[in-house]
Amino acid sequence: MKIVELTIPTADGEFLARYSAKGLCELWFPDGKKGKKAGDGAQVSNQIREWHERTVEALNIALKGRDPKTFPPVDLSNGTEFQQRVWEVLRTIAMGRTLSYGEVARRIGKPKAVRAVGGACGANPIPVFVPCHRVLAANQRLGGFSGGLDWKRRLLAREGAEVRAE
DNA sequence: TCCAATATTATGC
DNA sequence: GCATAATATTGGA
Numbered sequence A: 001m002k003i004v005e006l007t008i009p010t011a012d013g014e015f016l017a018r019y020s021a022k023g024l025c026e027l028w029f030p031d032g033k034k035g036k037k038a039g040d041g042a043q044v045s046n047q048i049r050e051w052h053e054r055t056v057e058a059l060n061i062a063l064k065g066r067d068p069k070t071f072p073p074v075d076l077s078n079g080t081e082f083q084q085r086v087w088e089v090l091r092t093i094a095m096g097r098t099l100s101y102g103e104v105a106r107r108i109g110k111p112k113a114v115r116a117v118g119g120a121c122g123a124n125p126i127p128v129f130v131p132c133h134r135v136l137a138a139n140q141r142l143g144g145f146s147g148g149l150d151w152k153r154r155l156l157a158r159e160g161a162e163v164r165a166e
Numbered sequence B: 001t002c003c004a005a006t007a008t009t010a011t012g013c
Numbered sequence C: 001g002c003a004t005a006a007t008a009t010t011g012g013a
Helices: A046-063 A083-092 A102-109 A114-122 A151-161
Strands: A005-009 A013-019 A026-028
Touching: A005 A102, A005 A114, A013 A046, A013 A114, A083 A102, A083 A114
Parallel strands: none
Antiparallel strands: A005 A013, A013 A026
């Protein structure tokens, strides 16, 4: 499958988005690495360019703690069925709301699969849009986060969600 | 096929 | 609080 990489400038740094033929398939937090290639605007199809435009807009809105009204199409076909079910649940979480891993497990009909839910969250290729940061441990403590707990706390703070200190 | 690793949780000390 | 067992899913040997 052909993948296109594009960078997303935000007030928090430069995110990296990857698109497949079906839509956005991966999103990474600022790497710290400067510039890099990622041939922006070079040989990108109009289709992808439009997706990217929506991604940039939605991401910037989300980083301000607001609810983006439009999302780019996402391609989650690389995940397992279990993971896709988890991600779908995550997308139903409203801004400023949080869920525990146990709650998520319950909503997919497998209350005992809490640990596996954690794994699915970690495997989530698109943070922010698939709000894996709104999933906390049982007593509302931070669990973990792919891009670093620092980001998780910051995202939740901007949404107005309360998190217990570690 | 089996074994180890996990962004958990409940329980016991 | 910290250590431990139980649990579902995944990825690699």
